[in-house]
Amino acid sequence: NAGVMQNPRHLVRRRGQEARLRCSPMKGHSHVYWYRQLPEEGLKFMVYLQKENIIDESGMPKERFSAEFPKEGPSILRIQQVVRGDSAAYFCASSPPIGRGNYNEQFFGPGTRLTVL
Amino acid sequence: SQQGEEDPQALSIQEGENATMNCSYKTSINNLQWYRQNSGRGLVHLILIRSNEREKHSGRLRVTLDTSKKSSSLLITASRAADTASYFCATFGNEKLTFGTGTRLTIIP
Numbered sequence: 001n002a003g004v005m006q007n008p009r010h011l012v013r014r015r016g017q018e019a020r021l022r023c024s025p026m027k028g029h030s031h032v033y034w035y036r037q038l039p040e041e042g043l044k045f046m047v048y049l050q051k052e053n054i055i056d057e058s059g060m061p062k063e064r065f066s067a068e069f070p071k072e073g074p075s076i077l078r079i080q081q082v083v084r085g086d087s088a089a090y091f092c093a094s095s096p097p098i099g100r101g102n103y104n105e106q107f108f109g110p111g112t113r114l115t116v117l
Numbered sequence: 118s119q120q121g122e123e124d125p126q127a128l129s130i131q132e133g134e135n136a137t138m139n140c141s142y143k144t145s146i147n148n149l150q151w152y153r154q155n156s157g158r159g160l161v162h163l164i165l166i167r168s169n170e171r172e173k174h175s176g177r178l179r180v181t182l183d184t185s186k187k188s189s190s191l192l193i194t195a196s197r198a199a200d201t202a203s204y205f206c207a208t209f210g211n212e213k214l215t216f217g218t219g220t221r222l223t224i225i226p
Contacts, residue, residue, distance in 0.1 A: 033213065042205050042216035043160070056212060091159060093214075106214060108152075110159040 002026070004094050004109035005074075012115045019079040019086070021112045025094030032075040033093040033106060034067055043091060049075060082116045089113045122217050123206055129223040136193045138220040140206030141186075147209045149182055151191045154203045154219075163191075163204075196224045 005024040013019050025032050030051055035043040036059075048056040049069035060067065064082075069075040079086055090113075093106035123140050130136050142149070148167045152160040166173045166182045166189070173180045179192040193200055201224045207214040 035214075035216075042218045043207075043214075045213045045215065048213055059213075105150075105162055105165065107162070108160040113157075 004092055004107050006090075006092050006109035006112050008112060009110060010113050010115070012117060013082050014117050015083055016081050019082050019114055019116075021077040021079075021090050021092075021114070022074045023077070023092030023094075023109060024074040025092075026107055029094035029096050029107070031095045031097065032069050033095075034075075034077050035091045035093065037089045037091060037111075039088075046077075079114075082114075084116045087114055087116045123204070123220045125220060126218070127221045127223070129225060130196060131225050132196055132198055134196055136196050136200070136222055136224075138191045138204055138206075138222070140189045140191070140217055142189075142206075142208045142215075142217075143187065144208070144210055146184075149180075149189050150207045150209065150214070151178075151180060151189075152205045152207060152216075154205065156202070160205070193222075196222075198224050198226050200224050 004026055007022050011019055032049045034046040036046055037043045045059040047060050047067045051069055052071050064080045066078045089111045091111045092109045095106045123138055146168055148165055150165045151163045153163055154160050164175045164178055164180050166180050168184055171182060177194045182189045189206055203219045203221050205216050205219045207216045
């Protein structure tokens with residue numbers, strides 16, 4: 001059973017370009033979480049998705065950022081018109097179906113390191 | 118201060134010694150977890166302790182949780198060079214993980 005896959009592992013973009021980060025959850029996992037880690041800091045929650053639904057996007061910047069988790073295919077975190085401050089490591093995690101208030105371990109991918117020139 | 122703050126921010130010890138890291142948090146939690154992150158890599162889940170538990174062991178790891186003080190500690194015994202990494206606590210509540218700022222642990226051979 002492969003772990004959480006993220007690609008690309010490294011992404012370089014110039015200011016104003018778009019960045020697309022992909023996350024394939026573990027087999028059988030229907031919940032996906034995106035986190036951002038700035039240099040020398042901890043991870044910050046961005047968004048929590050289930051298949052075709054955004055459950056909690058309270059950590060997403062209001063502009064330029066969007067996320068989706070379609071019925072088929074990986075989850076995508078999209079950053080439009082990137083700026084230097086978007087340079088960070090973006091981690092995806094997945095977990096199996098959970099009941100409310102219960103918790104299953106989140107399994108993390110290796111991350112995508114975005115550099116904006 | 119932030120939810121999930123670790124202290125110290127950085128810790129250097131000799132190989133073979135024990136390393137203790139602390140974490141404080143603000144809100145009520147369902148559970149608290151500790152993760153390790155090697156430089157430039159992803160996160161590795163170490164241990165989870167539920168809010169109704171006070172202590173948990175896993176190999177050389179010992180975690181305590183004091184919900185009255187909203188604090189947790191991670192003890193790594195008989196440290197090894199391979200333990201050099203950043204360690205984060207994360208609290209689970211409102212269906213998401215909230216991470217602390219991390220402790221950078223360096224084991225000196």
